[in-house]
Amino acid sequence: MTTCQMNTPPEMDMKEETRHFNTQLAIIGSGIAGFAASIFAVNRKIATAQIGNTGALAYTTGYLDLLGKQDDEQAAIADPWRALEELRKNQPNHPLSRIPTADIHNGFDEFTAFFGEYGLAYSRPGANNITALTPVGTLKQTLCVPATMAAGPRAFAAQKPCIIVDFIGLKGFSGRQVVANLHDRWPDLGTERIAFPDMDHGEIYPEVMARALEVPATREKLAAALKGAAGQAKVIGLPAILGMHRPDHVRAELERLTSLEIFEIPTMPPSVPGIRLRELFEQVLPHKGVTLIPQQKVTALTFAAEGATLSLSDSYGPIRIHTQAVILATGRFLSGGLEAHPDEIREQLLGLPVTQPADRTLWYRDRYTDRRGHAIHRAGIAIDHAFRPLARDRRPYNERLFTAGIILAHQDWIRSRSGAGIAIATAYRAVAEVERFLIAQA
Ligand SMILES: Cc1cc2nc3c(=O)[nH]c(=O)nc-3n(C[C@H](O)[C@H](O)[C@H](O)COP(=O)(O)OP(=O)(O)OC[C@H]3O[C@@H](n4cnc5c(N)ncnc54)[C@H](O)[C@@H]3O)c2cc1C
Incomplete structure (x- = not known):
């Protein structure tokens, strides 16, 4: 045609x-x-x-x-x-x-097949729904999730010790709220609040953070802070800020730098994943x-x-x-x-x-x-x-x-x-x- x-x-x-x-x-x-x-x-x-x-x-x-x-x-x-x-x-x-x-x-x-080659892979449709985390720490059923979020439902299902990290100055995403809502179903969940690199005063926004993480130097600084926050946990949950154009690459780089498993949780709208x-x-x-x-x-x-x-x-x-x-x-x-x-x-x-x-x-x-x-x-x-x-x-x-x-x-x-x-x-x-x-x- x-x-x-x-x-x-x-x-x-x-x-x-x-x-x-x-x-x-x-x-x-x-x-x-x-x-x-x-x-x-x-x-x-x-x-x-x-x-x-x-x-x-x-x-x-x-x-x-x-x-x-x-x-x-x-x-x-x-x-x-x-x-x-x-x-x-x-x-x-x-x-x-x-x-x-x-x-x-x-x-x-x-x-879902369309996205993988552009650095925004999705899980493919499976036989069952995935139990996924919402921005406030409740659970919902969904069929496919971005690859950047997939480790969250896996860690929840396996009940792995996990730290939810939030950021000074970021409104609309609270690690304490996520932990409070999930505590009964995920006892090994904790939270830490850290400063985002070079944005340590005033209000900060997910979209700006995501674009900043496209820069390798910002990732290195964040990785150092995440290692400090993780304590004994091997899994870290973050609000959805892992890059705008190549989030799979940003997540892979942060995992390489920290030796931790990292996943995103959606934030309130307007949201970086959208x-x-x-x-x-x-x-x-x-x-x-x-x-x-x-x-x-x-x-x-x-x-x-x-x-x-x-x-x-x-x-x-x-x-x-x-x-x-x-x-x-x-x-x-x-x-x-x-x-x-x-x-x-x-x-x-x-x-x-x-x-x-x-x-x-x-x-x-x-x-x-x-x-x-x-x-x-x-x-x-x-x-x-x-x-x-x-x-x-x-x-x-x-x-x-x-x-x-x-x-x-x-x-x-x-x-x-x-x-x-x-x-x-x-x-x-x-x-x-x-x-x-x-x-x-x-
Ligand atoms: C807060 C929120 C959270 C959501 N979370 C989820 C979720 O977790 N999971 C999930 O599966 N779905 C979720 N959704 C739903 C999803 O984003 C879509 O809204 C839904 O899939 C419907 O898509 P749609 O294309 O039919 O309509 P819409 O997304 O509403 O798109 C309609 C489009 O038509 C355009 N339009 C209207 N009139 C004209 C015109 N005259 N000329 C040109 N363009 C026009 C609009 O500007 C818009 O771009 C959420 C939606 C919202 C609002």
Whole structure:
């Protein structure tokens, strides 16, 4: 299949020339769903353009959850693959229920395989969930973790003596809090507070610390401090600060310098692991042939018999992207894909019908912490078997339009701990459907 072409025909507007791009697939959104769709499309040699405004990606912990809890149960899920079978029985409209298990597995496998060669390796999907540490020292179930974090769950499972290190001036991550919350389940856990090299006064920030650790001299100074803090322990847990672009290398170097096993724990958002993902995607995907237009919002999307056209602008002026197919992956309220208005919830770009409660009084239950959750969190876009959004007449809105990610209806990703799982699996399916569509059109 061909790569993207750019033509710049003269425009009526003499001040700012409109730039035109032709492509096979345009992906709207730069969250996990949008980036996963780009990776899957590139691997299938589909010419791709991706446009995404700043979104929720920088908030993520870096963990890739598939299914950590069933909505109506408190117990953590150990085997997410078996839990998917339960989900299919209990929630047949859930996006994950509409995707064969093999496709979900393949999607995770292909997505996690992408990172290793860029120094940000991930564990591959296993038979069971991993019990991982949260920023406050509680435990959660997830399917894949960055390699920089993998030693934490291993040390917890083996109950190895471990020291959680935090830093003078770093807010939002407390070794004492982690130890207090985990003490009953990990008795050999202690904590030490140290100064970060050359940042020993005032408030310090994870992103700045991570970039500082790309410098060998900073690593050597930190290694000396970590050896002092470790005492008898052979394992050290740190907030997620081990470099921005080559965290696997930074961790390996610190382990070499200290002879200790070292792991990261996610911090509160915005978090370094999320920023790492965003920066990696933004650097690598253009080299893979994706026309990436970051930090911009698509303002209009129109369909004609021969294709679709996206309209947007950047600081050089207007842009038009002409494409054969579109994947809408614009997220929920936080990212602007859905909007809550006084009378109803609306889809922001096309005004697609949103599956939602009959009126606003039914959006929330009385108690915020109600274990049954809130109906608003299950609102979203309804799709057909090919992941095409439905119009009001329940037929596909347009044969060229597909959807992926948490904008989809009938799921509450926060309660089921399935944010990345829904994003990756639905992106995998949507790209497969796009490929089928493009072949049929050829
Ligand atoms: C605090 C926090 C912690 C999280 N922790 C985890 C975790 O531990 N594990 C896990 O699996 N998941 C986690 N997630 C969820 C995960 O980060 C993603 O939110 C989720 O996977 C959904 O991805 P998405 O791509 O569907 O949507 P989003 O991530 O919301 O992305 C939607 C994108 O669309 C863009 N957009 C919207 N409208 C337009 C437009 N008109 N034009 C162009 N772009 C547009 C947005 O700017 C955004 O980039 C967490 C999320 C948050 C907020």
